[in-house]
Amino acid sequence: MSAIVVEGLTKRFGDFPAVNDVSFEVPDGQLVAVLGPNGAGKTTTLEMLEGFLAPTSGTVRVLGTDPHRGDRRWRSRIGLVLQSTSLDAALTVRDTLTVFAGLYPAPRSIGEVLELVDLVDDAETAVGALSGGQRRRVDVAIGIIGRPEVLFLDEPTTGLDPEARRRAWTAVENLTTTGTTVVLTTHYIDEADHLANRLILLAAGRVVADTTPEGLRSRGGPATVRCRLDDEAALADLPASLAGHIDGDSHALVVRAEDITSPLRDLLGWADRHHLDLAGLEVGPPSLEDAYLAAIAEPLTSTGALP
Amino acid sequence: MTGTVASTTARMPRVGRLLAAQVSYQSRLLASGRAITIGVGFPVILLIASQAPHTRTSAIDIASYACFGLTLTAWNTYGVRLVAARESGVLKRWRATPLPHWCYFLGRILATVVVAVGAGAATVAAGVLLYGTHLTVSGVAAALAAFILGALAWAATATALTAAVPTVEAASPTFLLTYFPVIIVSGILGDTSEPHWLSTIANYLPARPLSHAVGSALGHTAGNALLSPRDLIVLAAWAVAGLAVAIATFRWEPHRPTQQRSSRREVSNDLPHSKAAAVPPSSRG
Numbered sequence A: 001m002s003a004i005v006v007e008g009l010t011k012r013f014g015d016f017p018a019v020n021d022v023s024f025e026v027p028d029g030q031l032v033a034v035l036g037p038n039g040a041g042k043t044t045t046l047e048m049l050e051g052f053l054a055p056t057s058g059t060v061r062v063l064g065t066d067p068h069r070g071d072r073r074w075r076s077r078i079g080l081v082l083q084s085t086s087l088d089a090a091l092t093v094r095d096t097l098t099v100f101a102g103l104y105p106a107p108r109s110i111g112e113v114l115e116l117v118d119l120v121d122d123a124e125t126a127v128g129a130l131s132g133g134q135r136r137r138v139d140v141a142i143g144i145i146g147r148p149e150v151l152f153l154d155e156p157t158t159g160l161d162p163e164a165r166r167r168a169w170t171a172v173e174n175l176t177t178t179g180t181t182v183v184l185t186t187h188y189i190d191e192a193d194h195l196a197n198r199l200i201l202l203a204a205g206r207v208v209a210d211t212t213p214e215g216l217r218s219r220g221g222p223a224t225v226r227c228r229l230d231d232e233a234a235l236a237d238l239p240a241s242l243a244g245h246i247d248g249d250s251h252a253l254v255v256r257a258e259d260i261t262s263p264l265r266d267l268l269g270w271a272d273r274h275h276l277d278l279a280g281l282e283v284g285p286p287s288l289e290d291a292y293l294a295a296i297a298e299p300l301t302s303t304g305a306l307p
Numbered sequence B: 001m002t003g004t005v006a007s008t009t010a011r012m013p014r015v016g017r018l019l020a021a022q023v024s025y026q027s028r029l030l031a032s033g034r035a036i037t038i039g040v041g042f043p044v045i046l047l048i049a050s051q052a053p054h055t056r057t058s059a060i061d062i063a064s065y066a067c068f069g070l071t072l073t074a075w076n077t078y079g080v081r082l083v084a085a086r087e088s089g090v091l092k093r094w095r096a097t098p099l100p101h102w103c104y105f106l107g108r109i110l111a112t113v114v115v116a117v118g119a120g121a122a123t124v125a126a127g128v129l130l131y132g133t134h135l136t137v138s139g140v141a142a143a144l145a146a147f148i149l150g151a152l153a154w155a156a157t158a159t160a161l162t163a164a165v166p167t168v169e170a171a172s173p174t175f176l177l178t179y180f181p182v183i184i185v186s187g188i189l190g191d192t193s194e195p196h197w198l199s200t201i202a203n204y205l206p207a208r209p210l211s212h213a214v215g216s217a218l219g220h221t222a223g224n225a226l227l228s229p230r231d232l233i234v235l236a237a238w239a240v241a242g243l244a245v246a247i248a249t250f251r252w253e254p255h256r257p258t259q260q261r262s263s264r265r266e267v268s269n270d271l272p273h274s275k276a277a278a279v280p281p282s283s284r285g
Helices: A042-050 A072-076 A093-101 A110-116 A132-144 A162-176 A189-195 A213-218 A261-273 A288-302 B004-009 B015-030 B033-050 B059-087 B090-095 B101-131 B137-162 B168-185 B196-203 B207-218 B229-249
Strands: A002-013 A016-027 A031-035 A057-062 A078-081 A150-154 A181-186 A198-203 A206-211 A223-228 A252-257 A282-284
Touching: A002 A042, A002 A181, A016 A042, A016 A057, A016 A181, A016 A198, A016 A206, A031 A042, A031 A189, A042 A057, A042 A150, A042 A181, A072 A078, A078 A132, A093 A110, A093 A132, A110 A132, A110 A162, A132 A150, A132 A162, A162 A181, A162 A189, A181 A189, A189 A288, A198 A213, A198 A288, A206 A213, A206 A288, A213 A288, A223 A261, A252 A261, B015 B059, B015 B101, B033 B059, B033 B101, B059 B090, B059 B101, B059 B137, B059 B168, B059 B207, B090 B101, B101 B137, B101 B229, B137 B168, B137 B207, B137 B229, B168 B196, B196 B207, B207 B229
Parallel strands: A031 A181, A031 A198, A078 A150, A150 A181
Antiparallel strands: A002 A016, A002 A057, A198 A206, A223 A252, A223 A282
């Protein structure tokens, strides 16, 4: 069964189509990342799934219900982490979670939630005294305390330092083991790659890709050889097959090719002749980021945005 | 799916319990040190400053300053905080929960009534302790009823006004500019010599009837009515009208500046948060 069904979803603000004929389904228990540049329609789509906005046309069903008409029972089955932290600062973490837990029919225990979001040591700290990362985890804690079947995470790690992001990721990963369906919007490609088993790319209000991280990566073009070359004397003797791929300022060699065997052989032979250490050599598939950029580039260009 | 059975079959919490919890929660948030300073400390200081040494302070004076503290809390403190909560997304956060919307709304107003009445009562207690003003039990009970009705009228009207306040920056000036003129022409901070027509208007604003009701209750003498029906009717009318307008116009979402959107997308030069990906800017993701 699908936890979320979206068909022909469109939302216009005046003449502006923020979301334009978007359709997808999310099966129970899946963690889906919705990616896209600012203005792609991610938050607008999410707000229609959450029931905050009514679509201009199309249909949305979350747990079989139109979110705009969701009742208390439906709300109790949904968890939300909004784009910005929105907490009353005066109470402690434990008191805040206790207040929110009282709204749900079968909430998780406070201790369980504190464990899930790694805030056990801060339970008695006032929310206003927490760091940005810790507050964000309180947001996540409130989102999951009602034992939601569907959890919406709207850019949950924006503004967090790398360590705080990793901790938030762990909290989300812990949730997926409980069977919760998670819809995550994010600007971080590596976050989507790490957490999601499915990616929906939005650009200019439309779905431009609906695939797995591996599937998107495979659409990113040829494999890549990267290496920084600093030996000026040796560079003068660089094989012609490589010389055209050097960045003049950074001295970085970047070769993209369907078959990297030949340029790699030329590079290794050249390094061997000049007794150079290629310690920084990188050989790999196209990055997810490259694939993402390629995927969103077409709709932006077609609407006249890119030169 | 883990938790599905529990969340679809378990009984939803009773709304009475939710409302009580909400009143308690909101009261704790509202009764901060700053709110107590404004709602109790400020009126008591003014009460002391306005009295000549060794004079016997009348119940009317105490009632006026108690009403000043009560209305400051129910109007200014509450109204500004409500706008701040809306603009910071706190209201949207609550709207996303299974708490009935009316329950949050009413809980917040009732919590304000509790804290504002507490502020007014504390000022009365301070006046009695400082000046030995004699009060009767029936007078205190009637004053408490007037306090509750007055706090409800002011909080309900403040809730209605929040819909017209677009930002946190605009909240303080708006609430203060709509507050002090009413308080001054109503004679709460001392007698004024306003024109007759202005005095007539003040009789139908919520400050003078509240002050008059509390003053007549605290200064009650045998043979006189504890409370004037006219005062109570004016306060009740403000409470009902304020609630009606608030219900019709209340906004849960932060204010979004009006913007001209075109279908032509802008291109940003900024990089995404990770490694690359040029993204066009927009207020909506």
